[in-house]
Amino acid sequence: xxxxxxLVGDGFVIVASDTSAVNSILVHKTNEDKIMKLDSxxxxxxxxxxxxxxxxxxYIQKNVALYQFRNGIPLTTAAAANFTRGxxxxxxxxxxxxxxxxxxxxxxxxxxxxxxxxxxxxxxKVDKGAFGYGSFFCLSLMxxxxxSGMSVEEAIELVDKCIKEIQSRLVVAPxxxxxxxxxxxxxxxxxxxxxxKDTPTAQPEALGV
Amino acid sequence: xxxxxxxxxASDRRLGVNLQTVATDFQxxxxxxxxLFVGLSGLxxxxxTLYQRLVFRHKLYQLREERDMKPETFASLVSAILYEKRFxxxxxxxxxxxxxxxxxxxxxxxxxxxxKELAKDFVVAGSASESLxxxxxxxxxxxxxxxxLSEVVSQALLASVDRDCLSGWGxxxxxxxxxxxxxxxxxxxxx
Numbered sequence: 001x002x003x004x005x006x007l008v009g010d011g012f013v014i015v016a017s018d019t020s021a022v023n024s025i026l027v028h029k030t031n032e033d034k035i036m037k038l039d040s041x042x043x044x045x046x047x048x049x050x051x052x053x054x055x056x057x058x059y060i061q062k063n064v065a066l067y068q069f070r071n072g073i074p075l076t077t078a079a080a081a082n083f084t085r086g087x088x089x090x091x092x093x094x095x096x097x098x099x100x101x102x103x104x105x106x107x108x109x110x111x112x113x114x115x116x117x118x119x120x121x122x123x124x125k126v127d128k129g130a131f132g133y134g135s136f137f138c139l140s141l142m143x144x145x146x147x148s149g150m151s152v153e154e155a156i157e158l159v160d161k162c163i164k165e166i167q168s169r170l171v172v173a174p175x176x177x178x179x180x181x182x183x184x185x186x187x188x189x190x191x192x193x194x195x196x197k198d199t200p201t202a203q204p205e206a207l208g209v
Numbered sequence: 210x211x212x213x214x215x216x217x218x219a220s221d222r223r224l225g226v227n228l229q230t231v232a233t234d235f236q237x238x239x240x241x242x243x244x245l246f247v248g249l250s251g252l253x254x255x256x257x258t259l260y261q262r263l264v265f266r267h268k269l270y271q272l273r274e275e276r277d278m279k280p281e282t283f284a285s286l287v288s289a290i291l292y293e294k295r296f297x298x299x300x301x302x303x304x305x306x307x308x309x310x311x312x313x314x315x316x317x318x319x320x321x322x323x324x325k326e327l328a329k330d331f332v333v334a335g336s337a338s339e340s341l342x343x344x345x346x347x348x349x350x351x352x353x354x355x356x357x358l359s360e361v362v363s364q365a366l367l368a369s370v371d372r373d374c375l376s377g378w379g380x381x382x383x384x385x386x387x388x389x390x391x392x393x394x395x396x397x398x399x400x
Contacts, residue, residue: 085254085257089254089257089258092254093297116231116232118226118253118254120252120253120254121254121257121258122224122252122253122254122257123254123257124224124231124232124235124253126231126232129231135229136229139229
């Protein structure tokens with residue numbers, strides 16, 4: 001039921017993911033951020049087993065930071081993607097991480113790029129990618145409406161179309177989505193699409209404690 | 210497929226997960242050196258891992274021996290690497306094609322645990338291998354020139370992948386002669 005998708009536009013990459021943390025039939029929370037910032041110009045959007053997802057993406061994030069400390073320059077997106085694939089491939093035959101990853105980044109020399117990394121460590125550079133049950137709807141929508149060099153407005157319109165499709169056609173559709181963008185100026189959150197807000201719990205004073 | 214002092218190696222371009230097509234520009238044929246190509250069908254991840262290991266071994270060989278590997282030697286290397294993992298294999302069927310001594314074409318394929326199969330005419334691998342055997346057998350002629358070889362390989366590839374739902378989305382062909390390498394992208398039935 002987890003949906004992660006992304007596409008490359010004109011000098012930027014947009015990634016969107018659902019924000020439900022689910023365990024069997026229970027929804028723990030609806031504002032879980034599954035798109036982690038690797039460094040100033042990279043995002044890793046992950047879907048899969050929650051424990052593996054958090055542990056693996058944090059491991060990648062710390063190693064990317066370590067490279068920057070050791071070498072004084074940040075990793076390129078391609079290098080980060082290949083490192084991630086290497087870690088997944090090494091673990092594959094021992095203790096596989098059940099995490100599917102879309103790695104989005106922007107480099108000064110090569111521009112925006114999006115990498116599709118399967119949980120079996122299949123790496124491929126793509127213009128548009130999606131994981132999860134939502135991918136069955138998103139990929140065809142993106143095939144129809146995507147063209148290279150889309151502007152941010154056009155891309156967001158397409159992302160919203162995808163979100164709307166997922167929410168209307170997927171049986172246990174996630175209510176909320178987060179959209180993040182990476183471009184020359186850096187990696188940042190763009191918007192949330194919320195149809196259900198987490199209600200705050202009662203404060204201790206109100207309970208008379 | 211072997212021609213007259215040349216060979217052709219071709220693959221489809223689909224990257225899929227069971228019924229879903231993820232990409233239509235997946236690279237399956239890799240250059241080891243100017244006269245040696247290897248095509249890796251099967252699990253995408255293992256194809257990438259195996260390719261990285263093979264390039265590593267070949268670069269080491271180049272440093273030690275100060276020359277490129279012969280195709281026959283390379284085939285033995287691939288076979289050994291695959292059999293190393295006999296009880297936890299790489300799910301990959303390689304197709305190796307190269308020009309050996311005196312630019313004599315060499316082709317071979319192997320199963321996923323490294324059982325070599327040499328041939329004088331053509332070798333095939335992948336989910337559409339049965340179709341490919343039929344198409345190649347019907348269209349093959351010995352001693353074809355590069356242009357005719359390229360035509361025959363294109364027709365055989367497209368005809369076979371059209372009968373296999375897991376293959377397709379175009380074709381990628383390398384025609385290798387002693388002087389040059391020609392790369393062709395084919396547009397077939399994009400389904």
